[in-house]
Amino acid sequence: MHSVRVIPRLDIKGPNVVKGIHLEGLRVIGNPVTLARKYYEQGADELIAMDSVASLYQRSPDFDLMRSVANELFIPLTMGGGIQSLHDINNFLRAGADKVAINTYATRNPQLLSEAMHQFGAQCIVLSVEAKRSGQGRWEAYTDGGREHSGLDAIEWIKRALAMGVGEILLTSVDFDGTKKGYDRELLAAVTACADVPVIIHGGARDAASLTEAIQEGHADAVCLASILHYNEWTIGALKEQLMTQKIPIRHA
């Protein structure tokens, strides 16, 4: 049975995993390598590791650190942060990434997405969208870790990227991120209604029930979470046990 993925996310700043609320006010959580191993052993189906400030400060991610994270894992790994070129993507892949997530630079230069898909295959390219509510049923795509306006309507931007053939969407709600109030299901529904590729929802995971809602009602293909794992409120194993009771197909690690 094809299963729904539970994906922990590491936001990395310097040598540390950090976590904030609405992508701001970052607190240090711990060592990326230690946390990657911990979540792998808990049964993570995939891992996302993002350099959360590379784009903002226009600097290269620490590829050696990313490689150390990759070495702990025998599951798929998505990496991103500050990607501006095919060269950057190649560096992430060499560091052990299976997929790369692109946000900021693609909103300014969508051509990068098509070039990247042509070079590395669509399955390798994840469009990362940081969506912030701008009105009733409307969201704007933000960039640079939820700090800058792109001026793009998030849903229109996603449709455009889908038409270009992007392989997967990592959808972050800036409004819900770090708040632990459950995922933004309205945003999720708006995206899954038009997406013919997997959608990973991120931002706001509260407990197993919030995951269940996103999967059963929002039709998320994967749920991404950080805070509730980082602060040891839940383990991936405990979440999956709860999902099983709701008849959601999950992987038995």
Added chain:
Amino acid sequence: MAHLCIVDYGIGNIHSAMKALKRFTQDVILSEDPKEIRDAAALVLPGQGAFEAGMEGLRVRGLLNEVKTAAANGKPILGICLGAQLLLEKGHEFGEWEGLGLLPGEVVHFPALQKGAKTPHMGWNSIESALLVPSPYGRGWREAPGEGQTEVKAWKGTVLEGVTAGADMYFIHSYFLKPKDPSHVLAETTYGGLTFASAIGKGNIIGCQFHPEKSGEAGLRILQNFVALAR
């Protein structure tokens, strides 16, 4: 002489296959050199991407005959994802292309799947035994699909030994393996209403459509078995 050689034919993320194999042996190299490949005791054909690009990658490096000769000499060969597809006779991705032909069969695109099943087939899915358990009384029987609990008797002695029925593996593909001989199907997987061969094998020739190096401890077990087989 290297024990294991990962054949580098210019395709895909080879790093992860190397990292996973190194859990079980340090005697593993990555090479595109025909001589090193000839000298290896066993070969791994990794890869992702298009069928034609894979065959072309082998051809321009002068490796087609090396791999075929190794197969004929009984050396264990493990194909992963595209590497598994290349083991068959023909691929139908962007045209029709000749494969290595180490096992009879073809590689074809997913047909129209049930609603909601997206292509590519990407993510975790379970594998079930497609082999018959030998029986002294007749044809043998097929084991029931499992929920990751039961050991599969039919997999004993194959690279899947010790993997439980219904174990989840990581897939990413739009084309699937269609071997001609049903006895070459070691494991099957169902996606969007379609059941396809997810692991194939005959003697020393083995192919996994999924990525064992990306499939957690269950996938690592397969690589461990392969390393042991190659000794």
